[in-house]
Amino acid sequence: MTMLRLLTLPALLLFLVFSLIGIALRNYGQGLSPRVIAFAADVPFQSPLDEIWLMDIYGGRSHRVIRGSDIGNVAWSPDFRQIAFIQYIEREPYLAVIGVSGSGYRQLVQAPFGTPVWSPNGEWLAMSSRTSFGDYVGLYIIRADGSDIQQISQRGSDPVWSTDGGELYYLDIDPPGYSVNAVDTTTFEVEQLHHIPFPFLEGLAWSPDRAWFSYVTRNYGNRSLHLLDIDERRERIIASNTEPLLIVGWTDDSEKIIYSDSVSSPLVTVEVDNPQAREERDITFYRGQVIWHEASTELVFTAWIDDPARYEIFRVNDEDRVFRLTDTVGHKWDITWWDFGQ
Numbered sequence: 001m002t003m004l005r006l007l008t009l010p011a012l013l014l015f016l017v018f019s020l021i022g023i024a025l026r027n028y029g030q031g032l033s034p035r036v037i038a039f040a041a042d043v044p045f046q047s048p049l050d051e052i053w054l055m056d057i058y059g060g061r062s063h064r065v066i067r068g069s070d071i072g073n074v075a076w077s078p079d080f081r082q083i084a085f086i087q088y089i090e091r092e093p094y095l096a097v098i099g100v101s102g103s104g105y106r107q108l109v110q111a112p113f114g115t116p117v118w119s120p121n122g123e124w125l126a127m128s129s130r131t132s133f134g135d136y137v138g139l140y141i142i143r144a145d146g147s148d149i150q151q152i153s154q155r156g157s158d159p160v161w162s163t164d165g166g167e168l169y170y171l172d173i174d175p176p177g178y179s180v181n182a183v184d185t186t187t188f189e190v191e192q193l194h195h196i197p198f199p200f201l202e203g204l205a206w207s208p209d210r211a212w213f214s215y216v217t218r219n220y221g222n223r224s225l226h227l228l229d230i231d232e233r234r235e236r237i238i239a240s241n242t243e244p245l246l247i248v249g250w251t252d253d254s255e256k257i258i259y260s261d262s263v264s265s266p267l268v269t270v271e272v273d274n275p276q277a278r279e280e281r282d283i284t285f286y287r288g289q290v291i292w293h294e295a296s297t298e299l300v301f302t303a304w305i306d307d308p309a310r311y312e313i314f315r316v317n318d319e320d321r322v323f324r325l326t327d328t329v330g331h332k333w334d335i336t337w338w339d340f341g342q
C-alpha cells in the first residue's frame with residue numbers, strides 16, 4: 001500500500017497545505033510540533049500597503065499570503081484552508097477571502113464590516129456592520145462564496161457562532177446597559193440571554209466551547225471581570241479593582257480565563273470552576289494582542305519596540321523565556337494560529 005493510501009484525508013490535507021505555504025516539518029525531529037500563526041503587517045514607507053503572513057513559530061519559516069491596500073481583521077476558516085479579512089480599496093471597505101497558498105482571492109461584498117467570523121462548518125461568515133461614526137447598526141451573514149447575504153439583526157456587535165452553527169450570540173445596546181442575545185440563523189428569532197446594567201463594557205471574549213461569556217465592566221472608577229454561564233444564566237465576578245482589567249482570552253479547553261491589570265502587568269490565569277486557583281506569568285514589557293495555547297502553556301504576543309517604533313511578535317515558552325519571531329520595521333497585528341500538533 002502506498003504512503004498516500006495510508007494517509008487519512010485530514011492528514012493528506014495538512015500535508016498539502018504545508019507544501020503550499022512552504023513551512024518545513026523539520027521540527028518534528030526536535031520533538032516540537034510546528035505551529036503556524038497568521039498575522040497582518042504594514043509595509044513601511046509604502047502606505048497604505050499591508051500584508052498577511054503565515055509563520056512557523058518554531059522553525060521561523062514564513063510565507064506571504066497577500067500584499068494589498070489596507071488589510072486587517074484576519075480570520076482563519078475552520079479547516080484552515082482560507083483566510084477572511086477586511087480590505088480597503090480606494091477608501092472603500094470590502095470583505096475578502098483568500099486561500100492560504102495565496103490563490104483564490106475574491107471580494108465578497110463592499111460594506112463597513114468588523115472582523116468576520118466563520119461558521120463551524122465553514123460555509124458562512126458573520127459580520128457586524130458599522131457606520132462612519134463607529135456605531136454598530138446590524139448583523140449580517142453571507143456564504144463564503146459571496147452569495148446569499150442576509151441581515152439577521154438590526155443592531156448588535158461582536159458576533160460569535162454557537163458550536164452547532166444554529167445561533168449567533170452577540171452584544172446589543174439595551175439602555176441603561178447592554179444585553180447578550182442569541183439569534184436563530186434560520187428563523188431570525190432573538191432571545192435575550194442576559195442584561196448587563198453597566199454603562200461601560202470592555203474586553204468581550206467568548207470561551208471556545210461557547211459556554212461562557214466574559215467581559216469587563218467599568219462603573220465609577222471601579223472595574224470588574226465577569227463571567228456569564230450561558231446555559232444556567234449565572235454570573236460570576238472573577239476580579240475587581242480600580243486599575244484597568246484586560247481580558248486576554250481563554251485556554252483552548254475553556255477551563256481557564258487569562259487577564260491582566262494592564263499591558264505591562266503579569267498575566268493572570270484563573271480556573272473557571274475554582275476562581276481561587278490562579279497563576280501569574282510575568283511579561284514585563286509593553287505588549288498588545290496575546291494568543292495562548294493551553295497544550296504547551298505557550299504565549300504568542302505583540303510588543304512595542306521603541307527604536308524604531310513598531311510592534312513585533314514574540315513567543316514565550318513554558319519556562320517564560322521570550323523569543324522574538326519577527327524583526328522588521330512596521331507593525332504586526334491580528335494574530336491567529338493553527339496548531340498542527342493537535
